[in-house]
Amino acid sequence: MRISFTKMHGLGNDFVVIDGQAQILPELSPAAVRNIADRHGGIGCDQLILLEASDKADSKMRIFNADGSEVEACGNAARAVAVLLGEKAALETAGGVIALTPAEGGASVDMGTPRFGWEEIPLQMPMNTNRMPVAWDGLENPAAVNVGNPHVIFFVENVADVPLSDLGPQIEHDPLFPERVNVNVASVKDRKTIELRVWERGAGLTKACGTGACATAAAAIRRGLTEKRVIVHLPGGALEIEQAGDGRLTMTGPATESFRGSFEWDDFA
The missing domain is CATH 3.10.310.10 (Diaminopimelate Epimerase; Chain A, domain 1)
Known part of the structure; x- marks a missing residue:
């Protein structure tokens, strides 16, 4: 199975973006993510970004770190996706729905409201999150x-x-x-x-x-x-x-498409 991808970066924080709305994909395993992200034997990236259909927004963004772990949010990746989509969009993430607005050379992203409660971070125990006694x-x-x-x-x-x-x-x-x-x-x-x-x-x-x-x-x-x-x-x-x-926080900055390509799924699965 041949999979298409777009390599992008925001200020050097780089991503392999795979559009799962435009092609049928197998389930991503942590091992496959690590293999794709490997800078010597794979494509190489800090994060792998998977776009999927969403019933809450225009698209859903799943974010996988180079170690294979899935995380909730990535601001640089959100700007990259905004550039890739090329129009205003609402993007579902595990951290909530965010708003994307492409701009010349990059994008602005409404990142929502920061949370400061110890249980919202989360921390193991209650403490003052403005100046933690650690x-x-x-x-x-x-x-x-x-x-x-x-x-x-x-x-x-x-x-x-x-x-x-x-x-x-x-x-x-x-x-x-x-x-x-x-x-x-x-x-x-x-x-x-x-x-x-x-x-x-x-x-x-x-x-x-x-x-x-x-x-x-x-x-x-x-x-x-x-x-x-x-x-x-x-x-x-x-x-x-x-x-x-x-x-609410708005982040504005550049994002760039580096190149496009494809790979055989079995080479990295």
């Missing part, structure tokens, strides 16, 4: 936010000084986070600018993380560190995050 090797008092998926955010002086490749997996798998967690280290440069690095749950260090940018902006706004419209600079480029009066 620490890992010098990283302390983070904020926790759910923007369709769980994030923990550490505000630091210099993001380059944090050994995120070492601390990221430790924090991701800490029992405090029963569904694991995305780990963000952020430096507020001024009231309108944030620098950010992200260890992404199930994918590791990434050049960009759209939900990480949204979660970090929401945490910074909640602490009074920034205005409600900020530019978040990641290793792969910048995203604009804006919080409306009702609390």
Whole structure:
């Protein structure tokens, strides 16, 4: 069985997008996802994106990390899908329905309202999610936010000084986070600018993380560190995050189609 795909990226966070509405697909197994995502023996990607029919929205987006795990949300992938669809659309995800608006060179995505309750992150036990009384090797008092998926955010002086490749997996798998967690280290440069690095749950260090940018902006706004419209600079480029009066977050930034191709399913199943 030959499967068509589109390779895309948002600020270097790359995806294999498979349209399951246009072709009949076998069930994706974690092993197949890992094989497709492998950068040496497969196509290579941070996430595999599967589009399916939806009875709640125009389409449904399922998101699989490179390790084969399925997750709830991906902001960069949402922008990529917006570019692929080429028109305004409502997109169902496991984290809720989001609104896509293509724009020149990318898209804007209504990411919904951030959630701050400890049980909404979720955490293993009740605690103040604005300034959590926990620490890992010098990283302390983070904020926790759910923007369709769980994030923990550490505000630091210099993001380059944090050994995120070492601390990221430790924090991701800490029992405090029963569904694991995305780990963000952020430096507020001024009231309108944030620098950010992200260890992404199930994918590791990434050049960009759209939900990480949204979660970090929401945490910074909640602490009074920034205005409600900020530019978040990641290793792969910048995203604009804006919080409306009702609390909803809009993310705007680029997304690009790299190439299209096809593969034999049995080569990766």
